[in-house]
Amino acid sequence: MNFRDLVSGVAWNGLLHLGQRRRYARATWLFHQGESPDFVIALVNGIVKITQVAEGGAEVPLALRGKGEVLGEIGALLDKPRSASVKAVSECIGIVLPAHAFRGYVDRHGLNPVIYRLAIQRMHDNEQLRTALTRLPPQARVARVIRYLAVEIGERADGGVITLQLGMSRDELAAMASMSRSSAMAVLRALHDAHVLELGRGRLVIRDSLALAELCED
Structure with a gap:
């Protein structure tokens, strides 16, 4: 919105x-x-x-x-x-x-x-996100941040694929998730290997929106 x-x-x-x-x-x-x-x-x-x-x-x-x-x-x-x-x-x-x-x-x-x-x-959305980041495990934190960004700037295509032009460093993405860079990168690599996300230079593609949503509720 x-x-x-x-x-x-x-x-x-x-x-x-x-x-x-x-x-x-x-x-x-x-x-x-x-x-x-x-x-x-x-x-x-x-x-x-x-x-x-x-x-x-x-x-x-x-x-x-x-x-x-x-x-x-x-x-x-x-x-x-x-x-x-x-x-x-x-x-x-x-x-x-x-x-x-x-x-x-x-x-x-x-x-x-x-x-x-x-x-x-x-x-309200920001407070909800910040509250979630204080109690969720690393994978759910990253998933919440990505879903939050997808709502604002996600470009949707057929099959539920959503592309995010991030324009931010991995350090910045980790900071948004209240995590260290190494922890955030470990989660991103795991989600990439599970075909939930696809990582690119300056962008991120959500391949499986349902799986990402389930991770948010971990």
Whole structure:
């Protein structure tokens, strides 16, 4: 579920006409944590990675987002500094509009409840994931994280195959699962050997969604 899923076609198209089209090369930063929320980006193509700097200074991956997402909207509505950074995982196309234009758009279309619902849903999903990671064994942790990412950016094909353009290192994937890199890689290799997953450079393919779902409930 993203912003595009929750608004009408008229509302979405209206948003796209408010800003300027911009192309972002892979690995380009769209904005950084702590910056002023001067603009909002409506993502019309591509995948981005949301990261946050932890207390120790390490960059922690939080989520991946795809087309139909609106980026930087909470900061723009609250007029607060950016709470996270956003980086292009693939080549992306976004519509960039000033924060004041976005606020006016939200008011005209009565979208405050929609944005609130989306924010609360994502907080709930993240809390559920974090809670699960504290009690599940390694294989189930990795499975939960992969399923979480698949919901956001998975590209579905015939036969239930789902492709994820990850754009993150194995270290980052392990960090999302609250595991060491070696432990996460051992699980990924086991799932690959069991034909549940197929590992590739910068991507991951779910070959057996049912088996992955069963592992999530371990």
